[in-house]
Amino acid sequence: MGISRRKFIQISAAGGGAAALGTGLMTNMWGLTPDEVSDPKTDGDKVVATFCEMCFWKCGVLAHVKDGRVTKIVGNPEHPLSKGRLCPRGTGGVGLLYDPDRLQRPLVRKEARGEQVFEEVEWDEALDLVATKLQGVIDQHGPEALALFAHGCGGSWFTHLFKALGSANHAGPSYAQCRGARESAFELTFGAPVGSPEVTDIENTRVLTLIGAHLGENMHNTQVQELAKAIEAGAELVVVDPRFSTAAGKAKYWLPIKPGTDTALLLAWMHVIVKEKLYDQDYLERYAVGFEQLAAHLEDKTPEWAFVQTTIPVDTIVETARFIASRRPTSLVHPGRRTSWYGDDTQRARAVAVLNALLGNWGRAGGFYIPTKFKIPKADTPAYTLTPKTPPDMPKGTVYPFAGEVLADGLRNASLPSEPNDYPIKAWMVYGTNLNQALPDKKRTLEALQNLDFMVAIDVLPAEICGWADVVLPENTYLERYDDLQTPGFRTPFLSLRQPVVDSLYESKPGWWIAQQLAERMGVGEYFPFDDVESYLAERLEKAGVSFEKLKKHGVINGKPEAINLDEGLELTFDTPSGKIELFSQRMADAGLPPLPTFTAPDEPGPNEFRLLFGRTPTHTFGRTTNNRFLSEIYDENVLWLNAKVAKELGLENGEQVVMTNQDGVVSLPIKLKATQRIRHDCAFMVHGYGHTAPKLAFAFERGSCDTDMVTKTKIDPAMGGTGLNVNFVRVERWQA
Secondary structure, eight states, X not given: OOOOHHXXXXXXXXXXXXXXXXXXXXXXXXXXXXXXXXXXXXXXXXXXXXXXXXXXXXXXXXXXXXXXXXXXXXXXXXXXTTTTOOOHHHHTHHHHHTOXXXXXXXXXXXXXXXXXXXXXXXXXXXXXXXXXXXXXXXXXXXXXXXXXXXXXXXXXXXXXXXXXXXXXXXXXXXXXXXXXHHHHHHHHHHSSOOTTTTOBOGGGOSEEEEXXXXXXXXXXXXXXXXXXXXXXXXXXXXXXXXXXXXXXXXXXXXXXXXXXXXXXXXHHHHHHHHHTTXXXXXXXXXXXEOHHHHHHHHTTOOHHHHHHHHOOOHHHHHHHHHHHHHTTTSEEEOOXXXXXXXXXXXXXXXXXXXXXXXXXXXXXXXXXXXXXXXXOOOOSOOOOOOOOOOOOOSOTTOXXXXXXXXXXXXXXXXXXXXXXXXXXOXXXXXXXXXXXXXXXXXXXXXHHHHHOSEEEEEESSOOGGGXXXXXXXXXXXXXXXXXXXXXXXXXXXXXXXXXXXXXOOTXXXXXXXXXHHHHHHTXXXXXXXXXXXXXXXXXXXXXXXXXXXXXXXXXXXXXXXXXXXXXXXXOOOOOSTTSSEXXXXXXXXXXXXXXXXXXXXXXXXXXXXXXXXXXXXXXOOTTTSTTOHHHHTTOOSOEEEEEHHHHHHTTOOTTOEEEEEETTOOBOOOEEEEEESSBOTTEEEEESSOOBOOTXXXXXXXXXXXHHHHOOOOEEOTTTOOEEOSOOEEEEXXXXX
16 A cells, blocks of 8 residues: 555654653653643633724723733634734733833923923813913914824814814824825725725635735734635735735735836736726626726736836736736735825825726625624714814915815924914824824924924823923823724624723823813813713613623624625615716816826935835834833834845945935934845835834833934825825945944
């Protein structure tokens, strides 16, 4: 009887194991212990369900508590976003809760802004001062002179406060500096944005195309879990990235594209798909308009033309186009998350949207699903009575016709006396966002801060922005507070609760309480008509017929599944002027913008210059977690990726300290060099969020280097005002201590 090689390996392994056990090799000979894991004894004497805020994904978690301390955090198996699993950051909530550098008491500035000289005060004194200063600005300049910058769930309480006060100036960097171009492009094409979580059916796709989307590094828990399941089921990846990313290591095709030329590749792919009739003709005839104009537009966007722009070989462009189309409609081109790249980002995102339309995947399994939401009535609060002025988030004489939200950098610019604005902004409230690292052109941010009459920061940690505040208010971490109910759009409707896991540490307070206290002091207390947040939440839940106690116990209540795609019998509708998918956008034409996706060639680097790219690591969220000792056990400092051959030509060695100098002469903090073959010769790459200059962030202070320091130049998207951030170039040289 013959024996297969596989069977032989199995028998050999079994025999070796038996021998090892028989001779004691598994125990004492090499000082090894038996193959068992000791109980770390982190199970709590109680387990509290809540949802995470170590990033914006809001996964359901179960927090184990023993003797009043959180001992571990695990995924809630009932929650549809986590499904019982967490990313590394989610497990690191303990590191935030017990961070020794946490803000503990209200602080009032005693020296010049930025000098980091503060005095601890009682809450009443701090709140009285904030209310008095904000009211003074309103009395002198009107409520429109107030601006709110916020990131995170707790920001909703302060948005509510600002609306009650009559200001429409509330924004987050997550729009213009991140996802705005994508949202505008998909709304223009399909009549709906892709939202958060994105409405991507990755689990059922058979070909996933990632263009500058770093799943596995950008650790979006639900999507990464779906990606693993899709790969296990036989799905294949096409990854377009100048860098050999984690996802590229799983790909059938890796296309190391020249930065800034992604739209050229997308147009060439569409050229092949249309020319060879590989698109979904029935779907387009039923649901789309503008195909004839698109086909004519693509006529000269050949693979040969795209090769000159992208450096991707012609045969590869043709082969990948056919491959992507071969699995439609279960072929998905991911819309990405941070899409603020080169200033023409709505055009690139439109190309992504139109390509997906050719694949016929909107509203189809393996493409984009139509989300549903859990319906919860609002609480009985008064309607806003003041009509706010339009936010001054754009210079006079320009317009961003498809900006769906207020632009954070626009509010920053409107705070500068040198900018021509309809009215000046004189006071800021900054909640949970470190503007010094989040906004490009840090010099302008600091200039705006110095020009303000007043600034209050509300945060958990003493980030850079706190050093420029007049008053700093310490907020609870997400493990110590309630926030408002969460009902995001998803495959199935669900309702999620954030609730305190442990008592408040130090003298920190929840955001809802801070907002309520300020409202009462400023004469709009009727907009917070509750003694405590539990009564507010209970009122909303009672109206919906939902048990508060049940929600507290489980942390989530899942609604009944509904039809979410065409394959399940859902009739697709589109909230566009035509009522269909708009391949040709008449709205863009009417605004004086190209109605079909166009390619703009990027600027070229000078001699010995590299385009600066930046991204994420799975263990950290922007700069919010880089002071977390727990998470930093895995990744504690960023490095600068540079092509190994280029590094050798520059006389630089792997691991040595280097500095960058950008096109405007700004010099970076020192950073370790990672000389690698995993990146193109014309790029440099670093993880965002390091190089903190706030001395009270004792762990993160000057650890690594800050990419925001190097982003002194932007290109503005004419469609929605997004800031193209990947337009900066750096030279790299050895650091001279």
